[in-house]
Amino acid sequence: MNATLATRFARNARQIRGLEALDNDTLRALVPSIFAEEAHDSRSQRYVYVPTIELVDGLRKEGWAPFFAAQSKPRDLGRMAHTKHMLRLRRPDDIGNAEAAEVIIVNSHDGTSAYQMFAGMLRFVCTNGMICGDQFQEVRVPHKGNIQDQIIEGAYTIAKDFPRIIDATAEMKGTRLSEAEQRVFGEAALIARYGDDESPIRPDQIIQPRRSADVGGSVWSTFNVIQENVIRGGVHGMKRTDEGRIRRSKSRAINGIDQNVSLNRAMWTLAEGMQRLKAAA
Secondary structure, eight states: OOSSEEEEEETTEEEEEESSOOOHHHHHHHOGGGGOSSOOTTSOTTOOOOOHHHHHHHHHHTTOEEEEEEEEOOSSGGGGGGOOEEEEEEOGGGTTSSSOEEEEEEEOSSSSOOEEEEEEEEETTTTEEEEOOTTSOEEEEOSSSOHHHHHHHHHHHHHTTHHHHHHHHHHHHTOBOOHHHHHHHHHHHHHHHHTTSOOSSOHHHHTSOSSGGGTTOBHHHHHHHHHHHHHHOOOEEEEEOTTSOEEEEEOOOOOOHHHHHHHHHHHHHHHHHHHHHHHHO
């Protein structure tokens, strides 16, 4: 088993990441749904079943290596061996880097997800997993037809966005935000997180860095600070009960794969929007 691993178990998910490529023994031990030997029995005969691990092995031959994997914990434990999962893959030389563009894949073997691919980036210092927003390619492959070739082609389609991701990151790093602009960014992120529900935390709380390296106020550092505070949770605040009382509360971590993907993409889009506004000023 890979020796440089970090694992995390949550109420509805488990995660594993490595500073080098994850081998199949490591993946099987902690994210077994990747290795499902057949589709869940709820699927019809029209459902094309291809084990995720076969697709990963195909991508390995094309020079992509998994270093991060996550698996949902379904409410129906009978779906555990087929449940939704996420893998992040990089070129092997990029795996140990603090930041690098990557291919993200999401799949399931129980019909809860088509095969999806996104472009993203993960910061090892805090395990922030960024998934790029609507301006970048997203590949969806339904479970029908010849999907293996489509998935290999999809990885290269996603990789075409890597130069734009790197350029966007550099521009964000070079653009500073005022405290008022950081709070506006925080307000928008909380709307993305909680929607119409009352947020238990304030915008000024989620723009507070957890580490000195994120101090500086650039679009990039602000994005990273907000993303980490929102995704990891644990920020203390106040919330109104149904009876109208105010009680102490703490923001919850985002562990579900679907919410992680959608919220990450929304926050990346917010960061890009803030960058464009500053560039036009």
